[in-house]
Amino acid sequence: MGIADALGKEDRIEIKVTEFTALLKNAVTADLLMNGIINHIPYSHIEVMVKGDSSLLTKYRDTGMDPSEISKMDKDYADTRAELAVVKAEKMNCEKQIEDLKHESQKLASEVSKQTEDYKFKIQQLEEELKDAYDWIKDKDYKGKLDIGKIFALRNAEWSIEEIAKDINAEADDVGKIIRMAEMVEGVK
Numbered sequence: 001m002g003i004a005d006a007l008g009k010e011d012r013i014e015i016k017v018t019e020f021t022a023l024l025k026n027a028v029t030a031d032l033l034m035n036g037i038i039n040h041i042p043y044s045h046i047e048v049m050v051k052g053d054s055s056l057l058t059k060y061r062d063t064g065m066d067p068s069e070i071s072k073m074d075k076d077y078a079d080t081r082a083e084l085a086v087v088k089a090e091k092m093n094c095e096k097q098i099e100d101l102k103h104e105s106q107k108l109a110s111e112v113s114k115q116t117e118d119y120k121f122k123i124q125q126l127e128e129e130l131k132d133a134y135d136w137i138k139d140k141d142y143k144g145k146l147d148i149g150k151i152f153a154l155r156n157a158e159w160s161i162e163e164i165a166k167d168i169n170a171e172a173d174d175v176g177k178i179i180r181m182a183e184m185v186e187g188v189k
Contacts (some may be wrong), residue, residue: 042071097186133181146170155179 015023029050036046047081063070146168165172188189 033130040068040071042074133178146178146180151175151178152182 032049033046035041036049043155065073150165151166154167155161159167161176165175168175
């Protein structure tokens with residue numbers, strides 16, 4: 001038989017006042033702790049309640065806020081710090097991508113510059129060849145005697161170089177050279 005079986009519904013028991021006070025204090029403390037846990041009271045507030053030392057809550061004094069507002073602010077602060085960490089990581093990723101793009105654009109600019117130089121050199125060569133072709137035609141004294149347009153018209157009509165030379169009274173080598181130079185310089189085929 002336990003102690004509970006020895007007591008009736010309204011039995012009186014003898015207990016010292018100091019023991020009753022300690023029993024009551026422990027029951028109230030247990031009840032307050034349970035209510036604090038159920039209502040998500042911050043640990044620091046429960047600690048102050050149990051120890052009776054309000055100096056633990058100095059950071060909350062003079063705020064004019066109740067503990068639930070402070071808890072919400074603490075949670076919001078933690079959430080904001082987590083979001084900030086994500087934003088910092090994204091910023092670092094963006095900065096890396098920007099650096100990669102800078103390097104890529106510098107590489108492309110270098111390639112374009114090299115190609116531009118190549119094209120300038122090719123243009124210079126073609127200009128020299130064009131001048132040589134013009135000088136060659138002038139030296140042959142064909143200026144005004146040869147119809148260059150007719151040569152290309154006949155060539156486009158798929159006449160052979162020999163047929164064109166015979167038609168315009170010129171040497172086949174000279175007609176061939178005119179056509180080759182024109183194809184190189186002007187892209188005429």
